[in-house]
Structure formats: C-alpha cells, structure tokens
Amino acid sequence: MKAKTILIISIVLILCTLTACAGAGDWVYDALPANYEVWRINSEDVALGTKEDSGLTRSIDGSITEFCYNDSFIAAKVGDDYYVIVVNNGVPVGPLTEDEFNALHPGEMCDWISTDRMPDGAHH
16 A cells, blocks of 8 residues: 555656646747748747747747748737738738738638647647
8 A cells, every 4th residue: 555655646746747847848830931930938938930050030029829821921920919921031010900910911821820739740
C-alpha cells in the first residue's frame, strides 16, 4: 500500500512539473510565404513576423488570435482589429475594422487559422 501511494504521488508531481514548464505549449508555424512565421511565444503572446538569425522580427504589434494567408497576402486578427501584410513588399496595413478589412478584400481571401491551439502544420 505504501509503495502504491508513493507511486501515485510521484506520477502527480511529474505531471504537475511537465505542465508547468515554460514553452511546453509553444509552437512555430513556418508555412507562410516570404520567410514569415507565426510563433506562439507563450499563452498570452502569439507573434507574426519574419524569421531572422536572432529570432522573430514582429511585423505587427499585439498577440494574434487568428491568421490566414495566400501567395500575395497575410492577414491577422489582433482583438477586434485586422492587419494585412502585402507579401511582395512587407508593408503592413492596419489596424482595420472588420468592415474596412472586408472592403479591402471582398470575399474569402483564405481560411482563418486559430491560434488557440497548435494548428496543423505547426511544430515545436
């Protein structure tokens, strides 16, 4: 009985330690065009930018909640604001309201990808 109790306590402590580790849920989505990437830095910070030798250079301020892309544009949502990056020149446009974003890009530009969890195609 004592050995079973020690085993259970050990397992619980190991699980608590693993779930509390910084970076355990972090990921990188690097399938975007023109060297752009989305990094989940921590549970409160998801960044969009370009990969540099020393890390990621942010293209927009704030933590993104969703993003989408095609060969010409990358779009991101930060709270209620929208941003669009023109891939061929790297110029960010925004913040835009939803109406301004829809007027700028009528129709469905791309499928939105949520940053709530690690998206398909992302890696640690």
